[in-house]
Amino acid sequence: MVAAPGLDVAPALRQRIADLYCEYCDALDDGALERWPDFFTATCLYKVVPRENVERNLPIGLIYCESRAMLTDRIVALRQTALFAPRVMRHMISGLRVRAVEADALRVTANFTLIETLVDQPSRVFLAGSYRDVVVEDAGTLRFAEKLCIYDSTIVPTSLVFPI
Amino acid sequence: MVAAPGLDVAPALRQRIADLYCEYCDALDDGALERWPDFFTATCLYKVVPRENVERNLPIGLIYCESRAMLTDRIVALRQTALFAPRVMRHMISGLRVRAVEADALRVTANFTLIETLVDQPSRVFLAGSYRDVVVEDAGTLRFAEKLCIYDSTIVPTSLVFPI
């Protein structure tokens, strides 16, 4: 069926969801990585998986976190490591869409492209893929109960340690 | 005039149009090419044209289909050919906008960038350009009566056989 007829989401809620994704991307693009875990519920699921695995129903992901605390740990580790050259990530989002409205959760998908810029280099495509997220109302705020980041490439970019 | 003053499109209709483009891109990005013809009316126009030709008023396009049946033929041919390496396309859409509301049709434009990912290669920009579409209500569903895909480059990417 074309254009998801019948999927009726109130404009105000659509706008809040759009704002959530804006805020999420802005925090990461501004390098405010410490804010990242706050976009998730205390118990949550964050996975980064190559598309190939999703198509073959292989649940193995490159990155797997199941609580906000684990996300916080990742950021602490990332800040402490000196392995990576300074770089700027820029999130481009397209096709943000509510796919299903459940009793207490929304299933939301979107396409993303991350543009990476290293010092003294031109900007370039770093990663393209899609989000398959579960968004919930959590004490008056929309947060991710699940964020599944499916990337298109089969090679593993080293800077996948950064939040997608 | 800035920002098309006076072009008054009801929010619900704007949302349906946005959903149509989301659905269109998702189908293609998911590789569900057999769904592609269903986004068009039975009689339709699908053209892929370099920008250069549009500026010179040369109507000649690289790809030209004038019915849903022709679109279906393209997909069958595409599935049967073994010429092309497996690849993933990712549609990024920006600036979706209703340009004109006519008696029974909407003129809609948008920018697109397609990010291509081949096996064991990083993602990269494949094609950038714009859509100039005519969207109609067709038995309760929004469909493309026309989709003109104008791409910016002067070279012909071989994988233009894929739906844009």
Next chain:
Amino acid sequence: MVAAPGLDVAPALRQRIADLYCEYCDALDDGALERWPDFFTATCLYKVVPRENVERNLPIGLIYCESRAMLTDRIVALRQTALFAPRVMRHMISGLRVRAVEADALRVTANFTLIETLVDQPSRVFLAGSYRDVVVEDAGTLRFAEKLCIYDSTIVPTSLVFPI
């Protein structure tokens, strides 16, 4: 706080802002550079600054204009110069968001990626970054009182002479 709770912008105004950015990008992508100054108020601020400078609070930008007349001068100069190879720019915008509603102005931010296409070359990422704009109502039309274009790279792309 997630998703800017409490920032209440009427849907009609959000839509007008979205239309403003569509129109702005379309004018530039269509090569209608002479229309560019009309998107700004008579007294305005247009700056193009590397992100590095913003982070260090160095106000020095690569490009600095403080009136519509200066913007017009830029376009005249650009049209007269023969230094640059013909190219097409394509603006992709993501994460457009009203950050603050002031008495007579709106603070608006967005991410941008510019895709550049030169003759006989494939399209590629030219510039990624973000806008930090001030939008005002100017005789019934939304215009930019300020447009700050912050780009991510540290190298200076020569074609920055083009409007961002």
